[in-house]
Amino acid sequence: MSAAADEAPSLNVELLGADERRHRFAMFGLSVPALLLVALVLLAPFSWLTWLSLFDASGALSSENYARLLRPAYINSFLSTLEVSALVTGICVLLGYPVAYLLSQLSQRTAQILLVFIILPFWTSVLVRTYAWLVLLQREGIINTWLKQLGLISESLPLVNNLTGTVIGMVHVMLPFLILPLYSSMRAIDPVYLKAAANCGASPAQAFRQVFLPLSAPGLGAGGALTFVLCLGFYLTPALLGGGRVAMWSTQIADAVSKFANWGAASALSVALLVVTSLILLLMRWGVQRLGTSVGEH
């Protein structure tokens, strides 16, 4: 009896192992159709374009396409992309942090209701919102008309087809991306810490600065980096509200393809954009982990 019991498991282990392998293989198979599609639409062009970016117009291996990125026109567009992205991220942090903070301090029920104000724009098409800003901000638009009727200005302010309009439109699109993750990370902060700070004699302002602010830093860092990265590659709003005066990385890529049919330049620009984006995301992960552990140690 005991001998049979000893033998049976070894047989079963082998069969189970084979069954397990077959099962894992079948389960992998379920991802294959989706993977094929991503490979067709994203990975194939990426490899192909990266390959193309290594050759010049005559088909010889060269760094011409990357050397071109150092020309003043491209350097300027990189700098203005970084500048616009930093500006938009900064404004989003200044406006979004107080909103996320207040929502996180309210009861779950009230916060759920107020979150509609953030989720509705999040769900509304970016194109529709950009169009609305165009109607609001243009020369004879609603805001200029109102300001004139109120007698605050006599000449229309140039609010759109420039940097101002682009930044306003982008802040509107990006704010929910900052507020929503920041809000959920603030919800996770245990209010007991603030009570402990108050017990130790901290004023509300001190408790906020010394306890809440550091605890919310990882969420703020992650939300801010996400916003910044989304800004770097953002096309729609700069294209419609920039009026051609705001040269962003993304509009340069689009122009290289649709105006100049210059695939070499477009590929090099895209590869550079992807590299910078991935570097920032990696840095962010590293930074957030460090912030997280340093807060945890205290």
Added chain:
Amino acid sequence: MLSHPASSTQITHRQRLWLYVLVALVMAFLVIPCLIIIPLSFSDSQYLEFPPRGWSLRWYEAFFTSDEWLRSAVVSLKVASSTTILATVLGTLASYGLHKRAGGFDAVVRGALILPMMVPLIFVAIGAFFVYARLNLNNTLTGLVLAHTTLAIPFVIIAVGNGLASFDVNQERAARSLGASPLRAFLTVTLPQIRISVMSGMLFAFITSFDEVVVSLFISSGATSTLTKRMFANIRDQVDPTVAAISSMLVVLSILVLVAAQFVRRDGVRATDDH
């Protein structure tokens, strides 16, 4: 009321008044541009002002009597519904497969499937345009559906993944041990339990496709122009209030989808409460 503390450790409401005002202003900034377009679309003049001097339905009429606008709306609806079906099926399959086998390699597969959400849209756009030029897929509905499905799959995978994370796999094992085939066990035990997540994945997929502009700008034109592509061209070249009428309908659509998502979730809560 104002002199009461906001919470046990907080300053009074009056001292926080500036915070309430600031938050109200930010929320107004977020919501007003989404809603202001609705009254504007009923204006009777070419020139949009708020409040409109006269009311009319002429911009809605302009939309519903234009073959070009209607054709692009039909293209968008066709593409969005095909995308919804394809992305939901492929995304749910992949999510289920990834959930059932946790290994090092799966992180890579999952990462690859989530990638379309992380990559700048302009990059997906020129990439698809480039590959499609070789496959004759530019300016075809198939090409649009494939590209939009790629963009929608990450949302389905995340939504269904969330559902599977709270699903007890033992229920499926029980069905299998009672003799159900894997497919039958999935369809009769697992799928009904994660249906809420699958439905919210579907809503995401539909909106992702229907609202998508940048990729469509590059890979569709003429008879296969999507509604958003035509709107983009129209906004860039002239400010035609017909776009205001279409935008209002899109805003109402977003609100309806949002409400549907709430109902789906509430229904889900009730369903799980019943158990």
